[in-house]
Amino acid sequence: MLDGFLQRLAKGQQLPAANTSAITAAAQQQLLQPYLTGEHSLFFTATWCDWYLADSRPEMSEACSDAQKGLNQLATKLPGPPLKVIVNHLWTDDKAVAEFKDKYQLNLPVSIDEYGVLFRQFNVRSLPVLLQIKDGKVLTTVTDFKQ
Numbered sequence: 001m002l003d004g005f006l007q008r009l010a011k012g013q014q015l016p017a018a019n020t021s022a023i024t025a026a027a028q029q030q031l032l033q034p035y036l037t038g039e040h041s042l043f044f045t046a047t048w049c050d051w052y053l054a055d056s057r058p059e060m061s062e063a064c065s066d067a068q069k070g071l072n073q074l075a076t077k078l079p080g081p082p083l084k085v086i087v088n089h090l091w092t093d094d095k096a097v098a099e100f101k102d103k104y105q106l107n108l109p110v111s112i113d114e115y116g117v118l119f120r121q122f123n124v125r126s127l128p129v130l131l132q133i134k135d136g137k138v139l140t141t142v143t144d145f146k147q
Contacts, residue, residue, distance in 0.1 A: 023114075023115045032117060039132070041131075042085075042131050043071065043074075045128040047096045048096070049088075050065040063127070063143075066145055068104045068106075087111070121136075123138075
């Protein structure tokens with residue numbers, strides 16, 4: 001298929017525009033809105049970070065596994081708002097979330113960060129991370145989950 005596209009481009013043929021799933025600024029704001037007021041405890045991870053990163057980033061993979069195993073217990077110890085789990089949208093769908101919740105026996109709400117809006121807003125660059133947020137501002141960042 002790629003060769004066909006390249007040949008048509010080489011011949012100067014006009015190709016249809018690629019379908020994009022870009023999100024508008026208004027839609028981004030709508031996804032962010034609930035987190036811009038009030039207090040929130042958000043645990044950022046990926047449904048695949050424990051196994052996918054095992055070879056390329058073993059320390060991060062181990063940190064994901066350790067933290068995810070203790071999430072239910074962590075949630076009971078945290079003061080303030082209930083803990084919410086936010087998973088990266090890459091390679092993640094509702095089935096992956098269900099398998100993730102089952103694997104770690106999670107009793108917590110797990111949401112897919114559609115379009116990566118929350119990851120970008122709160123500058124999440126490594127996994128796992130727990131952020132305590134008030135009125136859209138990060139107050140506390142936790143990256144060490146060793147017991």
